[in-house]
Amino acid sequence: MQKAKTIGIEKYHEKQLEKKKILNKFLSDYDAGHRDVFFALAVNLLELDDLNNVLKECDESTINMNLDEKSLFIKEKLIHCGEKRNIELKLRK
Numbered sequence: 001m002q003k004a005k006t007i008g009i010e011k012y013h014e015k016q017l018e019k020k021k022i023l024n025k026f027l028s029d030y031d032a033g034h035r036d037v038f039f040a041l042a043v044n045l046l047e048l049d050d051l052n053n054v055l056k057e058c059d060e061s062t063i064n065m066n067l068d069e070k071s072l073f074i075k076e077k078l079i080h081c082g083e084k085r086n087i088e089l090k091l092r093k
Contacts, residue, residue, distance in 0.1 A: 032071040
């Protein structure tokens with residue numbers, strides 16, 4: 001809610017809609033059936049620019065990969081992106 005207060009509710013809502021599109025892309029193109037919660041966590045915690053950069057890189061780099069390979073590739077890219085921002089993308093059981 002702090003971000004909504006800082007940038008305004010309209011802008012915050014727009015960013016959330018963009019993040020929803022990215023999450024849907026992750027789920028449709030990169031989810032091998034078990035990364036949905038991880039992708040939701042990453043989309044929630046990472047900045048929109050970071051997510052767009054990861055998605056662009058993955059779209060370009062995974063053309064010849066099967067779904068399992070794509071899923072692992074994007075997971076590693078998201079984790080690395082989080083680490084650069086001191087965000088740990090790890091699911092706790």
